[in-house]
Amino acid sequence: MIGRRPALARLAAAALSTGGMSARAAAGLAPETLSAAPLRFPRDHGAHPETRVEWWYVTGVLRAASGSAGSRPDFGFQLTFFRVRHDLARPLASAFAPGQLMLAHAAISDLGRQRLLHDQRLLRHGFANARAEREDTQLRLGDWRLRRSDGPGGFSRYALLMHSEAAGFALELTLDAPQAPLLQGRAGWSRKGPGEQQASRYVSEPQLDGTGRLVLREGGTRDVRARAWLDHEWSNQYLGRGADASPDRAVGWDWLGLNLDDGSSMTLFRMRAGDGSVVWSGGSWRAPPGAPGGQVDFEQQLHFEPLAVWKSPVSLASYPVRWRIRTPRGVILVEAAFAAQEIDTRQSTGFPYWEGVARVADEAGRALGWGYLEMTGYAGRVPL
Template sequence: MNRIKILILSLLFFHFSFPKDHNFHSDFGLEWCYFVGHLESENGNLYGYELSFFRLKFSEDSEWNPELFPVHFAISNFTSQKYKNAQTIKRTIGGLAGYSDKNIYSGTYRLEIISKDKFHIQAESKSKDLSLDLELEGNGKILIHGKDGVSIKSNRKPSIFSYYYSYPRLKTKGNLFFDGKRESIVSGNSWMDHEWSEKNSKSLPTLATGETGWDWICLSDNLGGDYVFFRFRESSKLDPEIFGTYRNPEGKTIYWKEPGQIQMKATGSFWKSPTTKIEYPLHWKIKYPGGEWTVSPIFNEQEFDGSKTTSTIYWEGGVEASDPIQKKSAKGYLELKGYKKPKEWWEF
């Protein structure tokens, strides 16, 4: 059975079931469940965070068929404009990583699925100088992407897809430890994203290869609307394809998938990482039916070097946006994956 037929069957028979689908799915090759958010401490300091749980499973046809569990963790102090991150990668050997009905864990990083609408996340770096412990509670309004949760990444090649949902506006409280100081988090909004793909993959899953890249952004506006924009590049030789999801304050969801519906363009100069020398477009103009977002980072230095765990280097950080047409503002997170260090003048 070819991959197009598999996709068609998936469209016909797949339905989400919560809280079960908050957990990992053992029969898929690639999966990630991650949280990002904007937080405020008791002392009035503003923070952002990323906590990403990954699961990678190689071919079932292979004699060596491990499940790997990388985790990426970062905290951004928006007030002081400081950024720190940590990462790990574990296997199930010795009980160091795994998942059960209500838990996903890898080393000192854990996601507890309390119910359909409640989560408890914990993260602690190896050096113990970076940690968080947060309780998250949703309003019951999970955001489904694509038709019945099947999110097509390329109209040219619809076999590249994932099952994909988000959970915006998770009320967040708890504590974190950053830069030698423990902070009590009294308010905040988190965004959960969960995707899985590549059932019974015979090679490294397509979305995990070094050729693919994307520009992803989630925004929650001050009027109650939630947005996701996704600019996918199968390879650097092909023009990017852009998709979007919008849920209005009344709960109606619109999925933009046709070429030209969304225009997502970088503006201004690129920021060059002093560590990796990779250049990233951190300022964006996003035109969508009826409006236009101008997006800017809260500060530039929010690059994650995941070379030791997922072999990826990307930019992921807090952003703010304004829409003068619809007269609203938004906060969110931006992820830029697939950018590479430019060649020096002597390289070919």
């Protein structure tokens, strides 16, 4: 008898894949069009189940609550919720039909011990323990939760809870945004390739500040202070369509969300083709709260130069773990806090990827801040 979890994992991989024929394509209908309507909040903090894929992604660094804000972090964390629409060839009028799936990844990077603790989950959407509400960010997958409300100044406040008995950690945080949501690209329309519809709706909440508690099975309980970043994206053709060799087809991406020590923030990404060439690049810089400068967008203005690589003993993929990146705001150096931060999620989304804490410096080596680096497609094409 086939176990429930492996069967759902294969179903998730099929839903994430763009290689198969969707119900729309089978019926001869045109591909879905991503809406360019102006974003409205709090509604657009919520789910968009009409789109093929959506995620809410929270990353950050943790320091002892008694430590100074400028000290080296002790830990990093990630909690990502995915909602995936699965087009059934024959729609079923049943709550048990897997038309929408929810997946989640959670991880703790222990910088002192240079170890990564991680877990993953996968359930059908629609029951009490697997929900992504439309009205606002209210996400639940088992006992993993992310909820948004209005906090100080009317800006976002997020409550986060993730617990893994298997991986030996629990984290509970309250995170406050210092500014209104950052709309990436053109008012939240973020190009991911040369095609106009090769895009996502993309909202970020950088420089989240908060407190909470971290519990480690091998490490005890501690009160922590967090500096974090939230991304919310939804799309129908994030990596483009067609064969891998087509000019608009990406197999993965390199992405950075950087909270800089001066209160500014920087988003940097590039979409990579199978031969390593760049399909598209983009990102933004945002001034600190109350400072002049506003927001500067970086579409097709970035150059990523890998300086060092690490080879995973699990996937055998080679990941760049040190970078020089040229941006309109100057050249920065990005280096992983430690190399072994690959996350093996073959039992949920179906592919390993690298996700971890990174420090940022200028060309002279002066510290600028901390953030998260994500690299996908090095262990095979992302089935997204």
